[in-house]
Amino acid sequence: MLFSPIVILQLFCAYQIYSKGHEPYWYFVVFFLPLIGSLIFLYVTILRKLNVDDVTSSIKNAFSEDPELDKLKKELAFSDTMKNRLNLANAYLSRGEGEKAEQEFESCLKGLFRDDPTILIKLLHALYIQGKYKEAVEVGSKLVQDPLFKKSKERISYALSLGQLGLDKEAIKEFDVMNTPYSNYEHRLAYVNFLKSVNDTVGAKSLLSTLYAEMDQMNSTEKRINKDVIKRIKQVVI
Numbered sequence: 001m002l003f004s005p006i007v008i009l010q011l012f013c014a015y016q017i018y019s020k021g022h023e024p025y026w027y028f029v030v031f032f033l034p035l036i037g038s039l040i041f042l043y044v045t046i047l048r049k050l051n052v053d054d055v056t057s058s059i060k061n062a063f064s065e066d067p068e069l070d071k072l073k074k075e076l077a078f079s080d081t082m083k084n085r086l087n088l089a090n091a092y093l094s095r096g097e098g099e100k101a102e103q104e105f106e107s108c109l110k111g112l113f114r115d116d117p118t119i120l121i122k123l124l125h126a127l128y129i130q131g132k133y134k135e136a137v138e139v140g141s142k143l144v145q146d147p148l149f150k151k152s153k154e155r156i157s158y159a160l161s162l163g164q165l166g167l168d169k170e171a172i173k174e175f176d177v178m179n180t181p182y183s184n185y186e187h188r189l190a191y192v193n194f195l196k197s198v199n200d201t202v203g204a205k206s207l208l209s210t211l212y213a214e215m216d217q218m219n220s221t222e223k224r225i226n227k228d229v230i231k232r233i234k235q236v237v238i
Contacts, residue, residue, distance in 0.1 A: 098130040128157035136161040156190045185229045
């Protein structure tokens with residue numbers, strides 16, 4: 001009851017203008033011609049492109065900070081299954097909400113899933129992003145022989161946690177295992193940065209040169225697949 005329907009409509013239109021990157025003049029149309037301007041905007045930019053269900057979804061999303069996360073919370077509240085809890089935990093993790101992710105992953109480690117490597121791997125990363133390096137190392141020590149963990153990006157978090165605890169030799173040992181030629185570019189980029197952080201300039205330059213040599217041999221498909229990490233590798237300055 002705090003806002004009239006026209007004001008709510010204007011706010012929705014303003015959200016759409018901002019989030020979709022529409023031309024700024026639409027703000028003037030919407031706010032100086034409240035009802036007519038809003039209807040014109042909706043027709044020109046949305047109604048001609050979306051069906052009624054899509055419009056309804058857009059309106060709901062406009063007034064929710066994180067509609068996808070809200071959906072996952074509701075699904076878990078409706079049905080408390082392992083799948084729904086893991087979906088929510090992974091969503092928290094992808095948003096950098098380590099504490100909430102940790103709580104959800106911990107709650108999954110029971111019964112048959114007490115030592116599930118897929119859950120432990122995610123838990124390790126949730127601990128790492130919170131700065132809980134000791135706890136992350138404790139989890140990682142249980143996973144070092146697991147095939148899934150050996151190739152996972154979360155192993156980077158394990159190695160970096162070792163480094164944060166001053167266990168540089170152990171961290172380098174982990175990075176060496178991940179330093180596989182013509183693959184593991186994320187892991188090896190992290191290795192370069194770690195070597196920089198411990199002032200091993202020679203080692204960092206050597207590995208970076210190797211990465212450049214491998215990138216030069218990539219075909220167009222490989223470059224497209226790895227374009228994000230290639231960009232970050234090229235940004236490294238030693």
